[in-house]
Amino acid sequence: MDYVYGFDAYDVEMAVEKYFSWYMIKADLTAAPLSQFQHPIYLKIFCESQNAKRQEEKHIYVGEYTLFEVFDNYLAQCNLDICDQLQIYHKTPVITQALNEIAQHLWQKHRRYISLTKLVEMVDGKSL
Numbered sequence: 284m285d286y287v288y289g290f291d292a293y294d295v296e297m298a299v300e301k302y303f304s305w306y307m308i309k310a311d312l313t314a315a316p317l318s319q320f321q322h323p324i325y326l327k328i329f330c331e332s333q334n335a336k337r338q339e340e341k342h343i344y345v346g347e348y349t350l351f352e353v354f355d356n357y358l359a360q361c362n363l364d365i366c367d368q369l370q371i372y373h374k375t376p377v378i379t380q381a382l383n384e385i386a387q388h389l390w391q392k393h394r395r396y397i398s399l400t401k402l403v404e405m406v407d408g409k410s411l
Contacts, residue, residue: 289321298326306330307340315345325353332356335364358382381406 290298295317302320303310308330320326332353334341348356362378369377384405388397400411 289323290326291321292318295321298323302326302330305337306334307337308334309340309342310345312345317345319350328357329353332360335360 296312299312299317299320302308303312320329329348333343333356358378362376363373365377366373366375371377385397385402388401388405389395397405403409403411
């Protein structure tokens with residue numbers, strides 16, 4: 284099995300610059316704490332939460348957002364995309380309802396995994 288360890292302090296600035304360029308995010312990185320972006324998945328989620336559609340340039344201050352705000356913004360963006368695809372009201376809490384059901388199931392069953400069949404049943408209300 285291969286593991287990804289993330290960016291080291293040497294590469295993180297270059298990775299941030301590339302991701303920010305792709306997502307059309309402008310930020311002054313000279314005094315920003317870039318260590319939070321050493322994890323590639325967090326860098327991707329951060330960028331998606333800030334400017335997923337990449338239609339226009341967005342100016343941000345990197346230190347302004349907490350970890351929880353970034354994840355909340357990301358989930359809100361995912362929810363909006365799903366609602367658009369399903370052609371339902373854009374504030375319908377599709378993501379939060381599904382995640383809450385999954386989390387409750389895992390907690391009650393004392394498990395770290397869920398079968399695909401059970402997942403589909405919980406999210407769609409239908410069996411495979």
